[in-house]
Amino acid sequence: MKTTLRGLAPSLLVALVGAALLRITVGSDVFLQYVKEGLRLPLIGSGFVLVGLGIAGVVRRLTKRRREPVMRFGRDAEGNAVWHRPADHDAHGHGHDHDHGPRVAWLLTIPAVLLLCLAPPPLGSFSASRDGADAVVEQTGYAPLAASPATGASGATDPWVGVVTPMSLTEFIGRSRNPERSLEGRKVRLTGFVSPGTQPGEWYLNRLVVSCCAADARRLRVLVHADDPAPATDSWVDLTGTWRPAPDAPATAAPRIDASEQHAVPQPRAPYRDLPPSDR
Known part of the structure; x- marks a missing residue:
C-alpha cells in the first residue's frame, strides 16, 4: 500500500x-x-x-x-x-x-x-518601497481637462472651482512632468494603497502595475502631504487633492499632492490595473 x-x-x-x-x-x-x-x-x-x-x-x-x-x-x-x-x-x-x-x-x-x-494578498507597501522599481511613464500629449459645468471655460476667473477630476496615477504622474502644467490649480481624485513616508505629515499613495505577473510588478507613487494622520500601511484610499509643483525636485522624484480629503475604500477587483477611481 x-x-x-x-x-x-x-x-x-x-x-x-x-x-x-x-x-x-x-x-x-x-x-x-x-x-x-x-x-x-x-x-x-x-x-x-x-x-x-x-x-x-x-x-x-x-x-x-x-x-x-x-x-x-x-x-x-x-x-x-x-x-x-x-x-x-x-x-x-x-x-x-x-x-x-x-x-x-x-x-x-x-x-x-x-x-x-488561502488567498495570499497582492503585493503591497514592501514592494512599493523598493528602490529602482518605478514604472516608466512615457511623455505624451494630454487632452485639456474639463472646466466647471456651472461657469464654463470662458465666464469665470477660475473655471475649475468645484471640479474634481478622477485620474489614474499614470496620468497624474505624466501630467505632473508635462511642460503644459495642466494640473496646476486642478483638484484631482486618485486611488491607491498607502506606504509610509520619510517625513512627518507625508506618506505615499501607490499602485503596482504588471506586464505579465506579480514578479515583474513596477511602482507608481505619489507623495501625499496631509494634515490628517496617515492611513494604515497597505490600506486602500480614495484621495482628493491638488498637485504641488516642486521645481527643484529631481525628474524621477514622485510628484506631490496636497490632500484635502481621504477615505478608506476596499481593494479594487484588479489591484494591478491603474484605473481612475470612477472606473474601479
Whole structure:
C-alpha cells in the first residue's frame, strides 16, 4: 500500500496543482492578485489539462497495480524456490529510488494547498518601497481637462472651482512632468494603497502595475502631504487633492499632492490595473 501511494504521488501532485489553478480562476478573481486579467483563459485551460493528466496517471497506475499477480515465483540467493509479493520485491530491490523522489515531490504540494485553502494578498507597501522599481511613464500629449459645468471655460476667473477630476496615477504622474502644467490649480481624485513616508505629515499613495505577473510588478507613487494622520500601511484610499509643483525636485522624484480629503475604500477587483477611481 505504501509503495502504491508513493507511485501515485506525481499524478496526485499534478492534479492538485490543476485544481488550485481552477479554484483561483473559475468563478473567482483571486488570480488577479498574481497575474494580469488577460491570462484568465490560459490559466483555466492549463488547470483542466493538469487535472486531466493527474487523473489519467492515477487510473493508469491503479490499473497496472490490479493486473500484477498477488504472488510471484522466484528463487532466493541460495537457489531455493520461494513465492514473494511483487510489492516486497520492489521495495527491497528499488527502495532507494522510490523513497527519495516522491518525498521531494510532495513538498511541491505546499503552494498548491495554499492556493486551494488561502488567498495570499497582492503585493503591497514592501514592494512599493523598493528602490529602482518605478514604472516608466512615457511623455505624451494630454487632452485639456474639463472646466466647471456651472461657469464654463470662458465666464469665470477660475473655471475649475468645484471640479474634481478622477485620474489614474499614470496620468497624474505624466501630467505632473508635462511642460503644459495642466494640473496646476486642478483638484484631482486618485486611488491607491498607502506606504509610509520619510517625513512627518507625508506618506505615499501607490499602485503596482504588471506586464505579465506579480514578479515583474513596477511602482507608481505619489507623495501625499496631509494634515490628517496617515492611513494604515497597505490600506486602500480614495484621495482628493491638488498637485504641488516642486521645481527643484529631481525628474524621477514622485510628484506631490496636497490632500484635502481621504477615505478608506476596499481593494479594487484588479489591484494591478491603474484605473481612475470612477472606473474601479
